[in-house]
Amino acid sequence: MSTSRGALGSLIPVFRYLWPYKARLVAASIALLFTAGATLSLGWGLQVLIDQGFGGGSSADLRSAIALLLTIAAAMALGTFVRFYLVSWLGERVSADLRKAVFENIVHLHPGFFESNRSGEIMSRLTTDTTLPQTIIGSSFSMALRSSLTLAGALVMMFVTNLKLSLIIGIGVPLVLLPILIFGRRVRRLSNQSQDSIASVGSYAGEIIQHIRVVQSYTRERYESEAFSAEVERAFAIARRRIRQRALLICTAIALLFTGMSGMLWEGGQDVISGRMSGGELGAFVFYAVMVGSGVATLSEVWGELQRAAGAAERLVELIATKSLIIDPGAQQDWQQSAQPRLALEAVTFHYPTRPDVAALQDFTLPIDAGRSLALVGPSGAGKSTVFELLQRFYDPQQGKVTLDGRDIRELGLQQLRELIALVPQQPALFTGDVHYNIAYGKPEATAEDVIAAARKAHAHEFICDLPEGYQSHLGEQGVRLSGGQRQRIALARAILNDPRILLLDEATSALDTESEHHVQKALEELMRGRTTVIIAHRLSTILHADKIAVMDHGTVVACGSHEELLKTNALYGRLARLQFRDPKD
Numbered sequence: 001m002s003t004s005r006g007a008l009g010s011l012i013p014v015f016r017y018l019w020p021y022k023a024r025l026v027a028a029s030i031a032l033l034f035t036a037g038a039t040l041s042l043g044w045g046l047q048v049l050i051d052q053g054f055g056g057g058s059s060a061d062l063r064s065a066i067a068l069l070l071t072i073a074a075a076m077a078l079g080t081f082v083r084f085y086l087v088s089w090l091g092e093r094v095s096a097d098l099r100k101a102v103f104e105n106i107v108h109l110h111p112g113f114f115e116s117n118r119s120g121e122i123m124s125r126l127t128t129d130t131t132l133p134q135t136i137i138g139s140s141f142s143m144a145l146r147s148s149l150t151l152a153g154a155l156v157m158m159f160v161t162n163l164k165l166s167l168i169i170g171i172g173v174p175l176v177l178l179p180i181l182i183f184g185r186r187v188r189r190l191s192n193q194s195q196d197s198i199a200s201v202g203s204y205a206g207e208i209i210q211h212i213r214v215v216q217s218y219t220r221e222r223y224e225s226e227a228f229s230a231e232v233e234r235a236f237a238i239a240r241r242r243i244r245q246r247a248l249l250i251c252t253a254i255a256l257l258f259t260g261m262s263g264m265l266w267e268g269g270q271d272v273i274s275g276r277m278s279g280g281e282l283g284a285f286v287f288y289a290v291m292v293g294s295g296v297a298t299l300s301e302v303w304g305e306l307q308r309a310a311g312a313a314e315r316l317v318e319l320i321a322t323k324s325l326i327i328d329p330g331a332q333q334d335w336q337q338s339a340q341p342r343l344a345l346e347a348v349t350f351h352y353p354t355r356p357d358v359a360a361l362q363d364f365t366l367p368i369d370a371g372r373s374l375a376l377v378g379p380s381g382a383g384k385s386t387v388f389e390l391l392q393r394f395y396d397p398q399q400g401k402v403t404l405d406g407r408d409i410r411e412l413g414l415q416q417l418r419e420l421i422a423l424v425p426q427q428p429a430l431f432t433g434d435v436h437y438n439i440a441y442g443k444p445e446a447t448a449e450d451v452i453a454a455a456r457k458a459h460a461h462e463f464i465c466d467l468p469e470g471y472q473s474h475l476g477e478q479g480v481r482l483s484g485g486q487r488q489r490i491a492l493a494r495a496i497l498n499d500p501r502i503l504l505l506d507e508a509t510s511a512l513d514t515e516s517e518h519h520v521q522k523a524l525e526e527l528m529r530g531r532t533t534v535i536i537a538h539r540l541s542t543i544l545h546a547d548k549i550a551v552m553d554h555g556t557v558v559a560c561g562s563h564e565e566l567l568k569t570n571a572l573y574g575r576l577a578r579l580q581f582r583d584p585k586d
């Protein structure tokens with residue numbers, strides 16, 4: 001992820017998220033003004049302390065001067081408490097709201113979006129970029145406001161206190177600050193690079209850990225360690241450059257500031273000695289001058305932070321504004337759902353967005369009869385899974401249409417369409433959660449009895465009961481590891497529980513042992529009965545059970561018919577039957 005473009009305008013949409021909390025915003029602003037006022041009056045308190053408290057000659061004078069200082073300090077403390085609490089609250093709140101808005105939008109995006117955007121990058125936007133409002137609102141922005149207020153106030157007070165010295169400062173401050181600003185800019189650029197390189201170290205490690213088995217089985221540990229170490233060293237080299245610049249920056253700042261200050265004290269001190277100015281006045285003046293200097297320094301630092309935040313804000317707003325390419329027309333009231341829907345692909349031509357030059361489906365026409373089962377067979381890469389993607393409307397075809405009971409599915413509500421369909425994928429996804437949660441994923445309101453009944457139909461009940469905690473056993477990344485056949489049966493139970501009218505089955509190509517193959521087969525037969533079913537078939541027994549078989553090659557249907565017909569008429573089918581379709585009874 002690259003760095004800021006620096007246009008602060010992109011922060012504006014983030015500030016829109018502040019609007020619902022305008023009462024707090026007003027309160028925070030009042031606290032901010034109040035604290036700035038109290039901080040400024042500290043200079044006046046100092047003057048009173050030196051001239052009247054120390055110079056007055058009596059304890060009573062000193063006591064009242066100190067009482068004044070204490071009152072100002074108390075006001076400052078109270079104001080700061082309120083300001084800090086409110087401003088930090090706002091920052092955290094906006095971060096939380098933004099995070100929710102980003103996630104809310106991305107779960108609705110078309111799956112193609114996640115192909116052209118790495119999930120790691122999206123994750124980092126969701127976790128890292130969303131903390132930026134916390135920094136901008138919670139600290140930078142309030143710091144900027146505070147500094148500009150005290151800066152303006154201190155400037156005025158400086159001129160009021162002593163005109164001649166103020167003019168000297170007016171010339172001296174830019175001389176001091178210019179080199180600091182130049183260094184500061186360099187440090188910031190390096191710190192952006194440093195963050196990027198840390199992020200790439202993280203994603204490198206993430207990938208290796210995810211594929212640890214492959215790494216170890218090819219004994220590439222040493223190579224990966226060395227590659228990782230190179231990555232880390234690169235990050236360190238950038239960090240070292242940043243540290244050197246930063247150290248130089250601090251050193252220059254201290255040297256310049258104190259030289260300037262000494263010059264000012266020399267000039268002012270002469271006036272105090274000659275009686276043109278009181279000691280208290282000089283004290284107050286130095287106080288204001290320090291405030292002006294630190295105000296300018298803070299502002300320049302904050303400016304950089306705001307620019308960085310603007311970059312992040314831009315990326316976030318982009319994520320929130322990304323529209324799904326799958327346009328949902330909303331639920332259609334006039335549409336009568338039939339118990340056994342009829343599907344069809346009509347003259348569909350489809351290219352995946354990431355491969356616009358190759359058609360995954362070319363002038364593809366395939367009727368899928370109501371309540372019957374259709375087996376799709378064909379060599380790898382023929383476009384079988386692509387048909388499923390289109391039937392579920394994860395993509396829209398560039399030409400032609402997919403119809404449900406004669407109606408273009410683009411005219412139906414997405415939810416209406418997808419509610420009808422259950423998919424059992426080749427590699428079923430398990431979520432972190434127990435077996436019950438995973439089976440009931442599509443129907444969270446299901447009772448324990450419903451879930452068990454579905455598991456029985458999927459021939460999964462027995463092995464689930466053998467798990468350490470039965471239906472409460474944990475699955476997913478940190479959970480029990482299931483075999484391929486067991487995962488498939490969990491996925492089948494999930495589909496059975498949803499009682500879909502349309503069933504899409506992507507049969508596993510990998511060999512299951514005959515025992516679980518038999519179970520899966522039985523469960524499938526049960527599930528397919530009376531439903532409109534499309535099945536990407538690899539097993540002879542499944543193919544023989546299907547009402548119709550469509551042979552696909554290079555994104556087109558090359559033949560349609562029954563097993564016997566196709567064996568006689570289609571050479572590709574004959575070859576597939578000989579080489580690919582496994583008969584579990586063999």
Ligand SMILES: Nc1ncnc2c1ncn2[C@@H]1O[C@H](COP(=O)(O)OP(=O)(O)OP(=O)(O)O)[C@@H](O)[C@H]1O
Binds near residue numbers: 380
């Ligand atoms: N997300 C994608 N982006 C770009 N191209 C894709 C994508 N998915 C599939 N393809 C390409 O589209 C073509 C059809 O792929 P598809 O997954 O439909 O094949 P398949 O018939 O299901 O193969 P298999 O039997 O190996 O699962 C292939 O050339 C594949 O490389």
Ligand SMILES: [Mg+2]
Binds near residue numbers: 384385
């Ligand atoms: Mg496939």
